[in-house]
Amino acid sequence: MTLAMEPSHFSRRAVLKGGALTIAFALSGERADLFAQDGGGPPRILDAKEVDAFFAVNGDGTVTVFCGKVDLGQGLRIAIRQMAAEELGIGVDKIKYVEGDTAVTPDQGRTSGSSGIQRGGVQIRQAAATARKALSELAAQHLGTKPDDLIAVDGQIRPKVGGAGILFADLIGERRFDLKIDPKAPLKNPSSYIIVGKSLPRPDVPAKCTGRNIYVHDFTVPGMLPARVVRPPAIGAKFISVDESTAENLGAKVVRIKDFLAVVAADEWMAVRAARALRAQWSAWSGLPEQDTLAATLRSAADITDEILINKAAPDAPRPEGAKTIAASYFWPMQSHASLGPSCAVADVRADAATIWTASQGTHGNRATFARFLGLPREKVRLIYLEGAGCYGMNGHEDAAADAAIISRAIGRPVRVQWSREDEHGWDPKGPPQLLDISGAVAGDRILDWRVEMWLPQATRGLPNIPLLGPEAAGLDQVRGLNAGQISQNGDPPYAADNVRILVHWLKDAPLRPAPLRSPGKPANCFAVESFIDELAAAARVDPVEFRLRGLSDARGVEVIKRTATLMKWQARPSPGPDKDAPIARGRGMAYVHYKHDETYVAIGMEVAVDRSSGKITVERVACAHDCGQIINPDGVRAQVEGCILQTLSRALKEEVKFDRSRVLSVDWSSYPILTFSEAPKVEIELIDRPTLPPLGAGEAACTPVAAALANAIHDASGVRLRTVPFTPERLKAARNQQST
Amino acid sequence: MDSYTVRINGFTRSVEASDPDKPLLYVLRGLGLTAAKYGCGLGQCGACTVLIEGRATRSCQTTIADVRDRAVTTLEGLGSSSSLHPVQAAFIKEQVPQCGYCTSGMIMSAAALLAEKAKPTEDEVRSALDGNLCRCGTHVRVVRAVMAASGQAG
Ligand code: FES
Ligand code: FES
Numbered sequence: 001m002t003l004a005m006e007p008s009h010f011s012r013r014a015v016l017k018g019g020a021l022t023i024a025f026a027l028s029g030e031r032a033d034l035f036a037q038d039g040g041g042p043p044r045i046l047d048a049k050e051v052d053a054f055f056a057v058n059g060d061g062t063v064t065v066f067c068g069k070v071d072l073g074q075g076l077r078i079a080i081r082q083m084a085a086e087e088l089g090i091g092v093d094k095i096k097y098v099e100g101d102t103a104v105t106p107d108q109g110r111t112s113g114s115s116g117i118q119r120g121g122v123q124i125r126q127a128a129a130t131a132r133k134a135l136s137e138l139a140a141q142h143l144g145t146k147p148d149d150l151i152a153v154d155g156q157i158r159p160k161v162g163g164a165g166i167l168f169a170d171l172i173g174e175r176r177f178d179l180k181i182d183p184k185a186p187l188k189n190p191s192s193y194i195i196v197g198k199s200l201p202r203p204d205v206p207a208k209c210t211g212r213n214i215y216v217h218d219f220t221v222p223g224m225l226p227a228r229v230v231r232p233p234a235i236g237a238k239f240i241s242v243d244e245s246t247a248e249n250l251g252a253k254v255v256r257i258k259d260f261l262a263v264v265a266a267d268e269w270m271a272v273r274a275a276r277a278l279r280a281q282w283s284a285w286s287g288l289p290e291q292d293t294l295a296a297t298l299r300s301a302a303d304i305t306d307e308i309l310i311n312k313a314a315p316d317a318p319r320p321e322g323a324k325t326i327a328a329s330y331f332w333p334m335q336s337h338a339s340l341g342p343s344c345a346v347a348d349v350r351a352d353a354a355t356i357w358t359a360s361q362g363t364h365g366n367r368a369t370f371a372r373f374l375g376l377p378r379e380k381v382r383l384i385y386l387e388g389a390g391c392y393g394m395n396g397h398e399d400a401a402a403d404a405a406i407i408s409r410a411i412g413r414p415v416r417v418q419w420s421r422e423d424e425h426g427w428d429p430k431g432p433p434q435l436l437d438i439s440g441a442v443a444g445d446r447i448l449d450w451r452v453e454m455w456l457p458q459a460t461r462g463l464p465n466i467p468l469l470g471p472e473a474a475g476l477d478q479v480r481g482l483n484a485g486q487i488s489q490n491g492d493p494p495y496a497a498d499n500v501r502i503l504v505h506w507l508k509d510a511p512l513r514p515a516p517l518r519s520p521g522k523p524a525n526c527f528a529v530e531s532f533i534d535e536l537a538a539a540a541r542v543d544p545v546e547f548r549l550r551g552l553s554d555a556r557g558v559e560v561i562k563r564t565a566t567l568m569k570w571q572a573r574p575s576p577g578p579d580k581d582a583p584i585a586r587g588r589g590m591a592y593v594h595y596k597h598d599e600t601y602v603a604i605g606m607e608v609a610v611d612r613s614s615g616k617i618t619v620e621r622v623a624c625a626h627d628c629g630q631i632i633n634p635d636g637v638r639a640q641v642e643g644c645i646l647q648t649l650s651r652a653l654k655e656e657v658k659f660d661r662s663r664v665l666s667v668d669w670s671s672y673p674i675l676t677f678s679e680a681p682k683v684e685i686e687l688i689d690r691p692t693l694p695p696l697g698a699g700e701a702a703c704t705p706v707a708a709a710l711a712n713a714i715h716d717a718s719g720v721r722l723r724t725v726p727f728t729p730e731r732l733k734a735a736r737n738q739q740s741t
Numbered sequence: 742m743d744s745y746t747v748r749i750n751g752f753t754r755s756v757e758a759s760d761p762d763k764p765l766l767y768v769l770r771g772l773g774l775t776a777a778k779y780g781c782g783l784g785q786c787g788a789c790t791v792l793i794e795g796r797a798t799r800s801c802q803t804t805i806a807d808v809r810d811r812a813v814t815t816l817e818g819l820g821s822s823s824s825l826h827p828v829q830a831a832f833i834k835e836q837v838p839q840c841g842y843c844t845s846g847m848i849m850s851a852a853a854l855l856a857e858k859a860k861p862t863e864d865e866v867r868s869a870l871d872g873n874l875c876r877c878g879t880h881v882r883v884v885r886a887v888m889a890a891s892g893q894a895g
Pocket of ligand 1 (some may be wrong): 789
C-alpha cells in the first residue's frame, strides 16, 4: 500500500531533500535509542526510600530533582522546586527538574487527590532534609568541625559563624548519597524560610504564552504516523464488518483487532478524513438506563452492598418539644472531564520494549497495565509524561495511550493517536451519578438527627487502574473493575448533631465507565450536606452562618467561615431574603467544607441574581477563605482556588452528560456547554497561611462547597430550593412552579 | 496536489495540499507551528485561533484555499520571548495559564481585540473572548491580563 504524504512536521526533511510526496515509512533509520538514559551515567536509583531516587547533585553546582508526581498546570514544578531548594539550601534557579518518566523518576503514586504537595512534596522535602544532613556531615569532616556548626546556603555548606564553605558539587557532585530517607532528619524552621512562601512564577508559563511549550499533542518522533480510532455508535456494540476501500482510497490503512478499529495515514488530516469516511457495521446495543429516570434506577438497584460509615447515637439526650423534621433528596449527574484538548498520545512499541509518551496523571501506575496488555515485562515498558490539555482525574489520556500502543504494535511503527472532540466527550471516563437522601430533625438551633443514604458505584478492591477502552475492544488482557475515587467522603455533617447515621448503598455498576473527577464525589456530597444545613437553618428561622457556627467547634473551620462572611459583608438574617418575589431576586449563600475531614478548610460565599421569569441565574460575586496549612507558593494556591471555583461553578450551572440507551449524546461544546467569560464572576480569595503546620492540597478542596453555596444563594434570593445539578433555567423554573403550587 | 502561497508570520510560503478543504489548523501544525491547538475542530472552543489579515479566526474552520495569498499570524509570530507582544507580556505577568491549552487562542483573540479597540471595557473583553473556552478556570486572570495589556490595570 502506498501512502501519499503531505508536508508535515516529521516529513519536512524528506520534502526539503527534493522528493516531494514520497512514500512514508522511510524514516525508521532515524529512530533514537529511546531507552538511553538521559545524560548517560550510572543507572538511576528509583526506590522512593532512597535519597538518590529524588536528587542528583551535578558537577556544575546544580541539583536535579526527580519527581514522580506530574504538573498538569497546577504548579508543582515550581512549588516542589521551592520545597527542595529551601530544605537543601540552594537557589531555586539551581534546581533542574524531571517529572513523571518511569525510567528516571521514583514512583510517588498517581498525581491525584490533591496530594502533589501534601504527599509528593513532603516526601521530597524529607529527602532534601536527609541530604542536607548528610552534606553537613561530609563538610564537617573536611572542615574539622561539628555538623551543628554548619549551615547550608547557596548550594554550599559553610560555618554558621562565616568563612569559606564547600560546594555541594565538591562534596558529592556526580556521586550517589547511598542513603535511605531519614524520617527524623530535622526540617528547617519555617521562620527561617526564604524561598517557601514566595509567589515565584511558574516556569512553564512563558513557553505557554509564546507557543513553545511542547504538549503531547505537539510531540513527534521520527517515522511516527498519525492514527484515529473509530469507536462504535453504541457503547457495547461488537464489530461485524468494515469496508476498507473508503479509507484506502484516501491513502489510509485500516487496523482492526476484534472490536478495535482504527485508521493510520501519512498525515493527520488524511487520518481524520479516513476515519470519517470509514463505513463499518456494528451490532446493536442498548444497555444504558433511561436518562430521565436515572435517579430512580439507582435507588431501586437490586444488587447493592450496604455499608454504614457512621452510626453515632446519643440515646440519653431527651427529645425536646416542637422538633421540626425535614427530608430532602439531592442528585448530581454524570459529568465529563471535558478537557479542552481531546486526548492524545504517542507510542513506539517494538517486539521487546515499549515507550509511551502520555499526559497520564499516573505514568508509574500504568506501567504494569500496559505491560500486561502488550505482553511485555514491566521493566521493558517506559511511560514518559508530557503535558496535555488539563485533566482533573482521568480523562481519555490513558485510553489514547493504549490506543497508540495497540496500533503501534500492529503496524510496527511509532504512532500518534489523537482523539476527536466527539471521542473525548463521548468516551472519556465520567464522574459518576450521585444520589443522596437526607433527613434531619432540628429543635431551636440544636440538630437532633442527621441521616444520610447515598447511592454510589462501588470501587473494585485492588483494581490497579481503570480499565481502558483499547485493550477491552481488542480483547487484550487487563484487570476489570470500577473506581471513581474516594466518593463517599464528606457526606456527613461537620456540625454537632445528637444522632448521625451515614449509610452507603454501594452499587455494583455504573451507567458509563466512571473515574475520579476533581475532588471525587465530594462536590455532590457537600452539595447535599451544606444545602441541608441551610434547609435546617431556614426551618429554624436562624441565619445560615450563625446556624453553622453554633454547631462547629473546629477553630480553623470557624475562621474560614467568619472570614468569608466578612469578605461578603454578610448581613445576618434567615433565608430566604426579602427580595424573593422581585423579578430579579438577589441573595447570598454560604457553604463550608473541611476537606476529607482532615485536610484543607474552605468556606465559599456567593452572591447571585435570579431572574424569576426566565430562570436565568447570574453569579455576581464569589468570596472564599482558604486554609491549606503552610502555603508553599501563594500565587500558585490562588490560581488553583480560582480554577476550583470556576470549574465547579461550570459543573453546577451547566454540566450534565446526556445519553440515550446506546451512547453519549452530548459530544461537543454546544451539547455539553461549560462556563464562558460572560458567566465568570468576580472571585475574591483570602488565603490563610499557617507556616508552622504541614502543607495541604489546594487543587480540589475549593471545588467542594461551590454548588452548595450557589444553591443556598439561589434559595436566599428567590425562595427556590434546587436539589438537582445542573441549575439550568429550566430546572429553576420547574422548581419555582412546583414550590408555588 | 495543489500549491498555495500563504504569508505565514511574515514569511511567504508555498504549501502543498491535495485537499483544498484541508483546514488551516492542520496545515500550520504540519509545518511545525503547533501553538494553535486542536480543541474541537467545530469552531466551538477557540483553541485554534489565529489572525488572518489581523482578524481573529478559527483555523479549524478555515481552509487552505481560504488563505491563499493572505497573511496568517500564529502565536509564534505574534511575539517571541525576546520581544513579547503586550498581551503575551501581560499573560506572563499575571501568570494566566494553567494547562495552557487554551492560552494561544486566548492571546490571539485578545490581540485582535486590542488592535481594533485600544481600551476596551471589561465587558467588551469578556464578550470578545466568549468563544474561547477554558476548562481550568483561568477566566479571572485572562480578563485581568487583557485589561493590563491595554494599559488599564485594575
Ligand atoms: S479547534 Fe477550532 S474552534 Fe475548537
Ligand atoms: S488553562 Fe487549561 S484550558 Fe485554559
